[in-house]
Amino acid sequence: MNVSTYSIKDLEQLSGIKAHTLRIWEQRYNLLSPKRTDTNIRFYDDDDLKLILNVALLNDNGYKISKIAKMDLPEIRAEVVKLSERTLTHDDQIHALTICMIEMDEERFDKVLSTNILKIGFEQTMLNIIYPFMSKIGVLWQTGAINPAQEHFMSNLVRQKLIVAIDGQIYKGGGKKFLLFLPEGELHEISLLFAAYLIKLKGHKVFYLGQSTPRADLELIYKMHQPDYLMTVITTSPGAEQVQEYINDLCSKYKESEIILSGYQILGQDLSFPSNVKVMNYIRNIKEYLEELDPVVQEK
Incomplete structure (x- = not known):
């Protein structure tokens, strides 16, 4: 299987939403559609992960799950983009970067980094956003929850920012x-x-x-x-x-x-x-x- 697959525990670690809550959302709102292996083990794919990351970000910022469940995917994404542009909480920015990495969205990833550098400076962006993000991703990469291509994508973009910052000194x-x-x-x-x-x-x-x-x-x-x-x-x-x-x-x-x-x-x-x-x-x-x-x- 070429696509990434995730257990509900992987979704919990990436999104911060407890597995028990994810199951309730799945049953009550049909929010997720788990697949099953030939041996009947439940798993989730990249689309499920992208969705739950976006849902978690909105939910953390006061959007009720009942309202989110009624939104289609473009509406959810639009709300997330607006939210990540105006919020200054470090956890939200880390969440936004995680979504960008999973979607391999270079423009969005770059915009999130650049916006934070402008608002809080390069050093604070590295210490309070990039390092916690990389620590989170490093654990998931080692356990196979994300693939090497996603990890390389993220590392290369951060590396580019660092080289520019170094050249400026x-x-x-x-x-x-x-x-x-x-x-x-x-x-x-x-x-x-x-x-x-x-x-x-x-x-x-x-x-x-x-x-x-x-x-x-x-x-x-x-x-x-x-x-x-x-x-x-x-x-x-x-x-x-x-x-x-x-x-x-x-x-x-x-x-x-x-x-x-x-x-x-x-x-x-x-x-x-x-x-x-x-x-x-x-x-x-x-x-x-x-x-x-x-x-x-x-x-x-």
Whole structure:
């Protein structure tokens, strides 16, 4: 089956509506039409998910379910668009982004992001909307509730916004030197890009190597620029069995620098960290970390 399929538990996790409530809506208002597998197991498709996400958003904002049930799909969508344009609650915006991702609606996704950036700024949009949204989607992607194409679609659009924001920060000299990279095989760079943005925003120098950096390239750039800090985020690569060796190698090879580590393979794991390692529990903590450094005195 090429289309995505969802259990009622998946719908609950994505929409925030309890499974019990969804069943009541299904029975009382014929709101959903579950399908059944050959073994008689109920499941829902993309159209069901899109509908319930829209219904949940309207219901959360005071629309009675009895009224929503009488609306056709274009009317429901029109109301959601109007609502997401005027509301400022973070949960509503996260909900709107989820709908855009499921529908692969690039224009709408971009508009929601751009509107929030204009209203609350880029940094707050990342911290209060994008990160909670990505956390929610990450869990569902790992459980197979959303497909890789939807996850890549969303990540690429967020990545584009981050690159534009980073380019808007002009280095004026002074500050510390940060070398940012991902290990070989590691492709999840949203957190590292956001760290690059915050570091540049504070006036420091960033050397950004990005995804899947070969060890030889990292060593070459390090020798050229002698950074004060190395930073990486390890989500999937190296894996659990190799990550300790990788950390030890980094710390031994680059002992003159402080090494900032974060990511799924680092946090909460049974690892030993040498003295020149700083573990960042959440990537947003980089902001507090930067505040502790000496203020940047820009070169004249």
